[in-house]
Amino acid sequence: MQRFQYKVLPAPKRGEKAKGAKTTEERFALALTQMMNELGAEGWDYVRADTLPCDERVGLTGTKTTYQNMLVFRRPLLIEDAAPATTPPAAPLRVVAAAEAPARSIGAAIPAEGTAPKIGAAE
Template sequence: MTAFEYRVVPAPRRGQKERGLKTAEDRYANALQGTINELGAKGWEYLRAETLPCEERQGLGGRKTVYHSVLVFRRASAQAAPATPVAAEPMAQPGQAGLSASRGEAPAASRAMPSAREAQDIPDRPAPEVTAKSGD
C-alpha cells in the first residue's frame, strides 16, 4: 500500500489581477490555479478543498467560530514501505494444543508460572529481626 504525506495550505482569499480577466470569478480562479500549479510543480498532487471551523478568541473571554478554506495536497511518501504482502501464519487445528505467541515457544498451558517473588524480581534476603522489650 502506498503511503502519502499531506500538505494543507490556505486557499486564496482574493483573486489575482491579470490582463484579460474582467470578472471576480475569473480572477479568483486564476489565483487558485496559480496556487495549484505552484505546488504541482514541486511534486504535490491536488486532492481537495475543505472549509473547516476554527474556534478563535474574541475579546477577553469570548470565543467565536470562524470558517477557513484550505487546499489539500498529497504526494507519495519517500519512506513508503514496499507493497509486498505479508503471509499470515497458519491457524491451529481443533485437535492441536493451545496457541503460543511465537512458533518456537511452548503453549502457555504447559509453561510454569513464576512465583510472586520471581515475577517481581525480589532478591532473597532474611527478614529483619523483631525483638520485644518488656514493658515499663
C-alpha cells in the same frame, strides 16, 4: 500499501491581477491556478477543498466560530520516508528473586505508607 504525505493550505482569499483577467471570478481562478501549479511542480496532487469551523477569541472571554476554506494536497512518500524509524530494542526486564533483594535488618522501621521523611536544614 501506498503511503502519502499531506499538506493543507488556506485557499486564496483574493484574485490575482493579470492581463485578460477582468472579473472577480477570473482573477480568483487565476490565483488558484497559480497556487495549484506551484504545488504540482513540487509533486503535490490536489485532493479536495474543505470548509472547516475554527473557534476564535473575541475580547477577553468570548469566542466566535468562523469557517476557513482549506485545500488538501498529497504526494506519495519516498521509500526512505516510508520506512518506520528503527529504535534499538529495549533491554529485557530482569525479575529479581527474593533471595537477591536487598535485606532489611531486623527491627528496622518500615515507614508507613503515604508518609515522607521530614526535610530540615542540613547539618
